[in-house]
Amino acid sequence: MREVAIVGVGLTKFGELWETSLRQLIVEAGLRALEDCGVDGKEIDAMYVGNMSAGQFVRQEHISSLIADHAGLVPIPCTRVEAACASGGVALRQAFIAVASGIHDIVVAGGVEKMTDTLTGQTTGALATAADQEWEAYIGSTFPALYALMARRHMHEYGTTEEQMAEVAVKNHHNACLNPYAQYRREITVEDVLNSPPVTLPLKLLDCSPITDGGACVILAPADRAREFTDTPIIIKGTGQASDALSLHDRSTLTSLRAAVHAADEAYKMAGIGPKDIDLAEVHDCFTIAEIMAIEDLGFCKKGEGGKITEEGETALDGRIPINTSGGLKGKGHPVGATGIAQTVEIVTQLRGEAGKRQVSGAEIGLAHNIGGSGGTCVVHIFQRGD
Amino acid sequence: MAVPRFWREIPNRYNLIGTKCGNCNTVFFPPRSVCPKCRRMGKLEPYKLRGRGKIVSYCTVHVPADGFEDAVPYVLAIVELEEGPRITAQITDCNPDSVKIGDEVEVTFRQIREESQDGLIYYGYKFKPVSNPPSEG
Numbered sequence: 001m002r003e004v005a006i007v008g009v010g011l012t013k014f015g016e017l018w019e020t021s022l023r024q025l026i027v028e029a030g031l032r033a034l035e036d037c038g039v040d041g042k043e044i045d046a047m048y049v050g051n052m053s054a055g056q057f058v059r060q061e062h063i064s065s066l067i068a069d070h071a072g073l074v075p076i077p078c079t080r081v082e083a084a085c086a087s088g089g090v091a092l093r094q095a096f097i098a099v100a101s102g103i104h105d106i107v108v109a110g111g112v113e114k115m116t117d118t119l120t121g122q123t124t125g126a127l128a129t130a131a132d133q134e135w136e137a138y139i140g141s142t143f144p145a146l147y148a149l150m151a152r153r154h155m156h157e158y159g160t161t162e163e164q165m166a167e168v169a170v171k172n173h174h175n176a177c178l179n180p181y182a183q184y185r186r187e188i189t190v191e192d193v194l195n196s197p198p199v200t201l202p203l204k205l206l207d208c209s210p211i212t213d214g215g216a217c218v219i220l221a222p223a224d225r226a227r228e229f230t231d232t233p234i235i236i237k238g239t240g241q242a243s244d245a246l247s248l249h250d251r252s253t254l255t256s257l258r259a260a261v262h263a264a265d266e267a268y269k270m271a272g273i274g275p276k277d278i279d280l281a282e283v284h285d286c287f288t289i290a291e292i293m294a295i296e297d298l299g300f301c302k303k304g305e306g307g308k309i310t311e312e313g314e315t316a317l318d319g320r321i322p323i324n325t326s327g328g329l330k331g332k333g334h335p336v337g338a339t340g341i342a343q344t345v346e347i348v349t350q351l352r353g354e355a356g357k358r359q360v361s362g363a364e365i366g367l368a369h370n371i372g373g374s375g376g377t378c379v380v381h382i383f384q385r386g387d
Numbered sequence: 388m389a390v391p392r393f394w395r396e397i398p399n400r401y402n403l404i405g406t407k408c409g410n411c412n413t414v415f416f417p418p419r420s421v422c423p424k425c426r427r428m429g430k431l432e433p434y435k436l437r438g439r440g441k442i443v444s445y446c447t448v449h450v451p452a453d454g455f456e457d458a459v460p461y462v463l464a465i466v467e468l469e470e471g472p473r474i475t476a477q478i479t480d481c482n483p484d485s486v487k488i489g490d491e492v493e494v495t496f497r498q499i500r501e502e503s504q505d506g507l508i509y510y511g512y513k514f515k516p517v518s519n520p521p522s523e524g
Contacts, residue, residue: 134417139475139476141452142448149464152444203446288451
């Protein structure tokens, strides 16, 4: 297996981008990634693009052909990857496997979601199809409801509080203020979160990530060719992916995502490191409770102490283990299929030392944790500076 | 949606019929075709659940799924049934503020929602607090 490096990254602005279509989003992100590393279109061998549901959001399937076409890259193979909100992370893993195996050399891993061409109810309804339609959605379950069930149980077992969950949103909004690509560049307070309208209690509006349009791309190359394109290659040191039951009620626990634990174990083992070696992480904070569970599942604290270490500032930009320096899904926005790639862009930017006001000093190893649905899929990647 | 999608699940949704593995005796609801423990050694047969259990977690939905607007706020819970499986269901006939983890509940057959004035009416299970909890707990 060959070592694989990320040599270029590109993002669109995240937000309600009413003037921009799905095809424009992914092409814009791709062009920025190519400009970032000086790769020419002729050099690209293949593309893997994460997208949860263009079929529901813009009534367009077969976007693999659409993307190859509008990127001007016909006839190279383009594969659309779907794993709900983990589509981007799984696309990155597929691209990694393609390069590591020697099948392809220069590969684009992208992600895109256009979520504001439907009305809000249609958009949340489309998101709910990542849950079990027969046994969860049928009886009136929504995505916030599934995470609220996890939150309530976490509060019951570990004493996690609504204030601690609110601290996740406050921190991530703060970080988003320092990220020019973020959707919500405004500070909020714990009181703002606690007083925001109920969505599915115990989760309020400001515990939830938003509906977002956005695209993201990274360019992968064999590590021994990376210097042709960049002075600061970032090596993919570990990758792990795992599945769990689709329905929350069929899982062995409600307070941990076992797929995340399995995926993290695999990625740590492959990288030959452990949680203590990680300098910063982007984790899947689709709801505030999800970040608390993620930092526990990844081993950054003991089980049940995720709320406590958040409240104590350990996950802040200047804390022991900065989490979601980009603003996370909560602050930066969550164009579902693009999220896994956007997390990767943030880690690469940090490891290159190019994160500006939100730079974590001395960052050398970073991790990205991307969840599909309520935890039926998880993919974890570990990245390290290659110089 | 076409009617067969709902019609084929009627035994399960109306009468809480799951499956039981004859090899390891594990009961599944919703029903499964393969026992995840025994896989090809398993032997799954239909199995009717009694419909009693305890609340493992719950939440109160204020922003509903499409078609559930009239029910707001409604309590959604994961219930652990006596036979072992867990099930997601609405808790009905209750004061949403008094629901707790550990509460004993029993199944009740209810209308779940209406598609539209001319569309399908969805029926199925909800759970309600047990009126006379058994003394042995």
